[in-house]
Amino acid sequence: MATKKAPAPLLIRQALPDDVPLLLALFRELAEYERLQDELQATEELLERALFSERPAAEALLAEREGAAVGYALFYPTFSTFLAIQGVWLEDLFVRPAHRKSGAGRALLAAVAARARERGAERLEWSALDWNELALGFYRGLGAQRMDEWVTHRLVGDALRSLAAESTERSTSERR
Numbered sequence: 001m002a003t004k005k006a007p008a009p010l011l012i013r014q015a016l017p018d019d020v021p022l023l024l025a026l027f028r029e030l031a032e033y034e035r036l037q038d039e040l041q042a043t044e045e046l047l048e049r050a051l052f053s054e055r056p057a058a059e060a061l062l063a064e065r066e067g068a069a070v071g072y073a074l075f076y077p078t079f080s081t082f083l084a085i086q087g088v089w090l091e092d093l094f095v096r097p098a099h100r101k102s103g104a105g106r107a108l109l110a111a112v113a114a115r116a117r118e119r120g121a122e123r124l125e126w127s128a129l130d131w132n133e134l135a136l137g138f139y140r141g142l143g144a145q146r147m148d149e150w151v152t153h154r155l156v157g158d159a160l161r162s163l164a165a166e167s168t169e170r171s172t173s174e175r176r
Helices: 017-033 044-052 104-118 133-142 158-165
Strands: 010-014 059-065 068-080 085-095 124-126
Touching: 010 104, 017 044, 017 059, 017 068, 017 085, 059 104, 068 104, 085 104, 104 124, 104 133
Parallel strands: 085 124
Antiparallel strands: 010 059, 059 068, 068 085
C-alpha cells in the first residue's frame, strides 16, 4: 500500500512590489472561480499604488510551496464604532484549486489574524458568496459566526460620484 506523500512546507510571506503581476494572475483565477471575470479591472499600476504607496490601502500575503504561489490573502484595517475597537477586513482569501484542503487557506487566515492582533485589532471580518459552500464550510470549521442579519451595500462609479457631488463638507484645505 502506497503512503500519501506529505505536502512540501508552506511559506506565508508579505507580498512585495515584484509580486504585483503574480497577484493580478491570482486575482484573475479568483474572478474566474467566482464567475466575476467581467468585474476585474485591476491593473499593475493600480495594484502597486494600493499596496505599496506611502499610505497603502491594503496588504497582501502570499502562500508558497516549493517557490510556487498557492494562494493569497488581501486585507485592510477597519474600526467598529459600537465596540470602539480596531479590526481587519479580509477582502480576499484564495487558494488555487490544486492546493485546497492542504492547510494553505487556514495558514493564510492565521497569518492575517496574527497581523491583526499585533496591531491591536480585536475583530476579523469578511464576506463569502452565498453559493460558495466550499468556503462557507471552511469558515464554519474555523468557528466563524455567520452574520445573516447584515446586508452588504455598495456604491461604485457614477453612483458614488453622484452622491459625493451632493456633499457640502468643506475640505481640509478650505478650513485653514
